[in-house]
Amino acid sequence: MVEISHALDWPLVQGVISDLDGVVYRGKTAIQDAVETFQVWRAAGIPYCFVTNNSTHSARDVVAKLNGFGLDVTEDNVVTSAVTAAQLIREKHPAGTRVYVIGAPSLRQAITDAELEITDEKPAVVIMGLDREITHEKLRIAVDAILRGALLMGTNPDLLLPTPTGFEPGAGAILTAVAAAARVKPVIVGKPEVHMIEAALTRLGTDRVSTLMIGDQIPTDIQAGKRAGLCSVLVTTGVPPVDDPSLQPPDFVISSLKQIPSAR
Numbered sequence: 001m002v003e004i005s006h007a008l009d010w011p012l013v014q015g016v017i018s019d020l021d022g023v024v025y026r027g028k029t030a031i032q033d034a035v036e037t038f039q040v041w042r043a044a045g046i047p048y049c050f051v052t053n054n055s056t057h058s059a060r061d062v063v064a065k066l067n068g069f070g071l072d073v074t075e076d077n078v079v080t081s082a083v084t085a086a087q088l089i090r091e092k093h094p095a096g097t098r099v100y101v102i103g104a105p106s107l108r109q110a111i112t113d114a115e116l117e118i119t120d121e122k123p124a125v126v127i128m129g130l131d132r133e134i135t136h137e138k139l140r141i142a143v144d145a146i147l148r149g150a151l152l153m154g155t156n157p158d159l160l161l162p163t164p165t166g167f168e169p170g171a172g173a174i175l176t177a178v179a180a181a182a183r184v185k186p187v188i189v190g191k192p193e194v195h196m197i198e199a200a201l202t203r204l205g206t207d208r209v210s211t212l213m214i215g216d217q218i219p220t221d222i223q224a225g226k227r228a229g230l231c232s233v234l235v236t237t238g239v240p241p242v243d244d245p246s247l248q249p250p251d252f253v254i255s256s257l258k259q260i261p262s263a264r
Helices: 032-044 059-068 081-092 105-113 136-147 171-182 195-204 218-227
Strands: 015-018 048-052 078-080 098-102 125-128 151-154 160-163 166-169 211-215 231-235 252-254
Touching (some): 015 032, 015 195, 048 195, 081 195, 098 105, 098 136, 136 151, 136 171, 151 171, 195 211, 195 218
Parallel strands (some): 015 211, 098 125, 231 252
């Protein structure tokens, strides 16, 4: 994919919404150009908020990781798919609603914090995130519950996740299998849907026309940004770009966040 980063075409940047894995770091390794760019934005008073499809870490976990890379952030700077999923369930269901959870402890904690009951007995909702301890039995329980009427919700549709040495299957790979078996279309919480983007905009208090959406995946990050009306920037430090004519293309394609004029 050809890089597009002509300085004269960039909007005035007054706020930034950004993905994390593949943009700020890969696995446990920081992407130094990105870290330095966010440090520049912090010094310049440009607010930013991170939106992550990864439900395996809480906002506190993300803050600790970013602080370790030298970024001065708080939990107000982080919107996770786990917390957003719990909020969306509560918008439609009362406290005590039965929810079957496939995912990490952070997703289970978000569901519990929202006063929802985690159970595999007659759940009204099945919520699926990345589960590195997935088993056939978990998939069976999920499919059976959905066929009995439970709503299927996924924290995100990511098929691939970048790692320091390559890639691994994402939550979307497992979600796709369950949806196919139960023959239903899941409700997606994270990107490419705009739920987290809208939450981040509320926290930033910036106008859409002057806020960037930065990500490394066209099917998720870029589509979410475009749907929310933001200038969307693809950085090629994460998952290899997907050329799909059915998807909206990014406004800019860069290889380093330092190519964004406001970061200089």
